[in-house]
Amino acid sequence: MATFGVVAVLLGLLLILVEAHTPTSGVLGGIAVLAIGAGVWMLFLSGGAGQVVAVPIALGVAGIGLGVTAVAGRKVVTSRRAPVRGGPQSLVGSHATVSSWSGPTGQVRADGGLWSARIEFGYPDDPVPAAGESVVVEGVHGLTLTVRRPEPWEVPL
Structure with missing residues (x-):
């Protein structure tokens, strides 16, 4: 036993x-x-x-x-x-800071990294995002972020 x-x-x-x-x-x-x-x-x-x-x-x-x-x-x-909380998809909706911009594409700093970015919407043709400006990440497509100008209520303090 x-x-x-x-x-x-x-x-x-x-x-x-x-x-x-x-x-x-x-x-x-x-x-x-x-x-x-x-x-x-x-x-x-x-x-x-x-x-x-x-x-x-x-x-x-x-x-x-x-x-x-x-x-x-x-x-x-x-x-x-539970929804995904990590990886590139977690960047959607977060703020990024423009590092450099030329034409429709540029580079932004988001989540501690430097990402390629392109404008989603929210910028007229003439003024492109300036270095140091805050943008909102709308989507992640491979290694490129799509960004837009933040709404007035989204501006970080």
């Missing part, structure tokens, strides 16, 4: 490692917790403890583990639905 208990606990730990590297939204984690609970129960019984001690301890281990697994699984599902 002790051998089966040790095998069940080790199987549960292995399943937790697999869950950590290939998230299954808590499915493998739940099975792992149940295996660990069963292994603890078998180990207590083989050690001479009666059912009065083994069952509450095994249920406590399994209950706490299933609770943690449920919370972690919910966080995984929630994070999959």
Whole structure:
């Protein structure tokens, strides 16, 4: 019985490692917790403890583990639905500062980097953005940002 208990606990730990590297939204984690609970129960019984001690301890281990697994699984599902917060697409809507401009294209500083940029809309034909002027990023197309003049309510303080 002790051998089966040790095998069940080790199987549960292995399943937790697999869950950590290939998230299954808590499915493998739940099975792992149940295996660990069963292994603890078998180990207590083989050690001479009666059912009065083994069952509450095994249920406590399994209950706490299933609770943690449920919370972690919910966080995984929630994070999959969240919008992108990193990468180039996170620049859309942010302010950039013009470094240089010539004709319809130029360079702007945004998010700590120097980007190629082109005018989306908001500038008449004559005045092009001046160096140091603030613009708003409208889109990201490869390595080129499309920018526009900020609206009066968008001007950074």
